[in-house]
Amino acid sequence: MFQAPERLKVSCKEDIPTPSLVVDLNQVTHNVRAMADYAKTHGLALRPHTKTHKSLTMASLQLEHGATGVCVAKLGEANVMAEIADDLLLGYPIVDNYRADRIAQLANSKKIRLAVDTMQAVECISAAAAAAKSTIGILIDIDVGYHRTGAQDPESALALAKAVESQSALRLDGLFCFPGHIAGPPDQQDAELAAMDRILLQVIDLWREHGLAATIVSGGSTPTSRTSHQVTALNEIRPGSYIYSDWNCVSGNWYQLNDCAASVLATVVSDAVPGKVVIDAGSKTLTQDRHFLQPDTGGFGHVVEYPQARIIHLTEEHGEVDITACDQRPQVGQRIHVIPNHICPCVNLQNSFWLQHGPDDFECLPVEARGCVV
Amino acid sequence: MFQAPERLKVSCKEDIPTPSLVVDLNQVTHNVRAMADYAKTHGLALRPHTKTHKSLTMASLQLEHGATGVCVAKLGEANVMAEIADDLLLGYPIVDNYRADRIAQLANSKKIRLAVDTMQAVECISAAAAAAKSTIGILIDIDVGYHRTGAQDPESALALAKAVESQSALRLDGLFCFPGHIAGPPDQQDAELAAMDRILLQVIDLWREHGLAATIVSGGSTPTSRTSHQVTALNEIRPGSYIYSDWNCVSGNWYQLNDCAASVLATVVSDAVPGKVVIDAGSKTLTQDRHFLQPDTGGFGHVVEYPQARIIHLTEEHGEVDITACDQRPQVGQRIHVIPNHICPCVNLQNSFWLQHGPDDFECLPVEARGCVV
The missing domain is CATH 2.40.37.20 (D-serine dehydratase-like domain)
Known part of the structure; x- marks a missing residue:
């Protein structure tokens, strides 16, 4: 486990050894507030992805400014962020016993949700949660065009949802997606956002026909971090880079x-x-x-x-x-x-x-x- | 400072969580011995670059098998490797007081050499060593074709050498080079190695005319890690990647x-x-x-x-x-x-x-x- 270095303070930038990452608290606070305002304005839950900063200080700042929880990619990030967050989404396919067992244990003290896109993941997580006597919320990962992970069609998403529903240690919470393919300027994303919305609404409709509800529909990426409200199906966003921004942004x-x-x-x-x-x-x-x-x-x-x-x-x-x-x-x-x-x-x-x-x-x-x- | 994790042991590879870096000790030992044999055969001192493994265990293995010391790039690496090595070369331009002061302090207990290619570096290190009452050995960095750092001609190298000689806290030890431009298969490097040799010999000759000796001539890269003996001027090599090798190798x-x-x-x-x-x-x-x-x-x-x-x-x-x-x-x-x-x-x-x-x-x-x- 990482040992935090002594909290050093200097009063002059010249005393900072290089190379070093320097973060301006004023600007960070502005960015955190602006995203919280955006989410609130559009009725979206804000679940920042902590992979960007990997910092308890920054995650705390986000939670203080209205984030409903945090998103992490890996078990190790979840263990770190659990120190200050009670509500964690692992936006990553977990298919191995090592991770599943430890996440299932963490679910005894924290609200844990996972994204899944294979039957193997459903089985693995279900077994781990049952063994740990915990309950894990599941979001079905839908491919909305990035073609990295995610169910490829409404029928596959329905099959996964039914499999989740059949497991007593799992709770079907909704949908998860990552529109990594949408990388144009915000004012040129309309058609792609609409196409993404259609995909999600198809799944939601099919689920509804089968008596299944998508309570949470979680999406978000940096390029869409201020256009996500155009996707009517979404009710949660998971932006990461916005807190610091970068040259690609x-x-x-x-x-x-x-x-x-x-x-x-x-x-x-x-x-x-x-x-x-x-x-x-x-x-x-x-x-x-x-x-x-x-x-x-x-x-x-x-x-x-x-x-x-x-x-x-x-x-x-x-x-x-x-x-x-x-x-x-x-x-x-x-x-x-x-x-x-x-x-x-x-x-x-x-x-x-x-x-x-x-x-x-x-x-x-x-x-x-x-x-x-x- | 990094806190070493508990030394875990498992008896089955399936118990290793992924993703993880796995290193085969048999193969590593073979690689370390083979390079030591190569260096010994050709009368070259071997100073492995520890930036590859960043591991005290691996550096110790290299020292046990005949390495004369270690090479590091940064102050932080030097501080870590000083735990097990008494002879360290920082193959990196140090021009700031923070690093210079700390290296100069380390030179009170360890044999420290630095590579320099600017007058600013000479002045900075000299002042730091004088203040710390230590002596630092200096290698003048010569550009042998990679065009990243290094004196551009024998006259510049001579001027730097004279500047070093004029400082009582510094000791002129020789030359340093990195042939990063030589990236062909070993059997197609002859012409480039010969050109590199000519550049080094010109500097050595000019120094000799001015009463200066290059006791150490340190070179080495992964692509030339078994052809360095063709460069007659070299008497030390600093290969790094050879210990693990990789797909580029x-x-x-x-x-x-x-x-x-x-x-x-x-x-x-x-x-x-x-x-x-x-x-x-x-x-x-x-x-x-x-x-x-x-x-x-x-x-x-x-x-x-x-x-x-x-x-x-x-x-x-x-x-x-x-x-x-x-x-x-x-x-x-x-x-x-x-x-x-x-x-x-x-x-x-x-x-x-x-x-x-x-x-x-x-x-x-x-x-x-x-x-x-x-």
């Missing part, structure tokens, strides 16, 4: 640069090679996740102080920055801020992050659930 | 499939979508590091049990596997082994790994230096 026009609350503070460590500088943030800090619109040319993040700079190549601890388009050359020893392409795996690489409370007030906090892949 | 013809000592044990968690299965190892387990020869089509690792399978897409916790070319369809719940494209960042994502001592003997060990990016 800005590039996709889902969020603005000002919404980005997290950046990697890095130091220029070499300018020996002409035309470039090297920063101390490589793939082990920023990840190799590419720019979603320009995977080959988009670079590995946005350099705040040098918008013309392009992080063209990452090795493990080196970030090579093409500065030929920059008006000024970054100096060796200078610090820059990088907004990573994809914040979620970037956070997962950090043992800790620095939360900025004010201009001269930084606190080092652990990333409690980082590395929780099981 | 096999694809580059630097190592064979049998040399791969580490794999990710994963579970098939969904087959709901036609033509594919989903495993529980995504980018937070395998990384988004692409196949080095086929970045767009090579997938994200080699599935041992289904060589025709192709891991076509990773999201954070999902690995989508195209199985249309497979004779048999993997079943939900089945476990498979994936040899990742690039083992080093993959290891860095794991909190722990399972060391296989024998057929029915697995031990869970911490990855002590994972996440040490500062």
